[in-house]
Amino acid sequence: MSSKFCNHFRSPPKIPEVIIPEDLVVNIALSTRHEINRAFANLRQIALGRDIKKFLIVIAGLWLLSILGSCCNFLTLFYIVFVVLHTVPVIYEKYEDQIDTYGEKGWIEVKKQYAVFDAKVLSKVPRGPLKDKKN
Template sequence: MAGSAEEAPAAASPVASPRDGVTEETASPAARSRGFWLLGEDKSVHKALGGGKTADVLLWKDTKTSAAVVGGATILWLLFEVVEYHLLTLASHVMIATLTILFLWSNATVFIKKSPPDVPEVQISEELAVNIALALRADINKALVLLRELALGHDLMKFLGVIVALWIVSEIGELCDLLRLMYIVVLILHTVPILYHKYQDQVDDFAAKAHAELCKQYKVLDAKVLSKIPRAPPKDKKEN
């Protein structure tokens, strides 16, 4: 009786899930097979966004910076869309005001006997320029490789996905201009990640059902239509 009483709490202890940081070896099969996760079993929203300062801003962990970004974007949108201010005019007026204030301040220090404003010397280092160029080069090369594979007819799913994405972009372009689209993107980036982080389980459950339904519909489409379309034979990649 004593032994069974001691074993009862251990049997009733909750099973930790991989989402709480438990590794695959320590988690039970029931926990590992919880369901469909958009970001994977071992990836949080913060980690998916890079895990750095940008992730903190998008998830509103740095409230002041997040509010400043959204507020600044809102002010710019109001200036350009509502007041119909022009970008070149705004940039010129800001530069005029800034240079005038600094010029008058620097000259006034001679009379009031105070130190002039400390204007830092800003330069783009060669290392930073090279890193930016390398990052852009890698992304551009990936895009070119993808476009070449689609042009050769190697991946029908990717082809359909790119066509749908481009069609959606074209429809969005018909509805709003670039500035409004950028403002909408800023708002989405500062609302969707935090909402997904808050309701991650519910969204994953819905995504699992949607994913299963899409896979079923694709199998039907592939059996009736896609499998009958002639495709170019895949070419072996040549080793360098």
Template sequence: MPEHSRRVSAENLLDNFMETFAHNVPKKSSEPVFESTEKSTVSDSFNRLFGREKPVHHLLGGGKSADVLLWRNKRISGSVLAGATFTWLLFEWLNYHMLTLICIGLVLSMTILFLWSNAANILNRSAPSFPRISLPEDIFVTAAIALSNEINRFLSFLQDVASGKDLKTFLVVAGSLFAVAIIGSWCNFLTIFYIGFVAAHTLPVLYEKYGDQIDSCIYDALDKTKQNYRRFDSQVLRRIPTMKGKKSQ
């Protein structure tokens, strides 16, 4: 009986989790295809993954960073992604180091300015000068305050998760950290950062364009996962007490 109760409780726990997850994922619409365009447009735009009711652009902040991530200006977004790719290739494939690149850049800049200054003296023109950086005095204070607020928010989130109030959130966070640790053992931090950077510049725009298809695939995968678990439970888990009972006899 204890084994049977443990098996039933585990099955009920997974069923409750799958039903909660399925309830949050938008289900396939059974309405006719030829409905009013206004109604379908509004429902398709604001009934997306996990039941969210805001567009992707609003979820990403709605500012210039969201415009870059969603490729509102293809030239800027392409330049940012190309620059990140070039930097990753320099450090990862060509095995350059930050100090080496800085020194090489300074030497090239000094050589160009040296040639330019001598040419300016010959041509009776003004000599060039290094550009000066001017920053507001409180920019570092503002950045430090914003960073500290984000760190405190993350620490408070970890504290709430570790308090044991929500077992599902605790398991999700622990599994995510464990997965990141495994991925980190495969490659270095720069590669992980670059993969995340590329994903941030590709996945949101893909979901914005093909959100309905992605939601449908996730819902189908969720149904198949639930069916496979029920099949595994009926074919394997339900037979374990019987096998143990035969051995005891």
């Protein structure tokens, strides 16, 4: 019986050959490069202050991130993000209609508040001409 067992394991295991097509890798690299360039273009627009709405959103996001970061350490923050990313889609699927209704109402209110902020504050900020330098 032991000789049959040994004979069974003497032959090398058959491992299938894995081949990744070149065109797939090239397409992934091209789309990744396109997305990175688009992100850099957005960051440039935000840094130049041309789109004040995006600029304010980035400031608010970084401010919220700093508040969360001061309340807990990185591991706790990572755990919270992990749990939220796994529960929010399930909750959204279950209550999609109600969430969309409240989201639309909230978005209308945000637009109203932004219009007031724009009229009272942003319209009074002096802006000089923006010129791009050609190298």
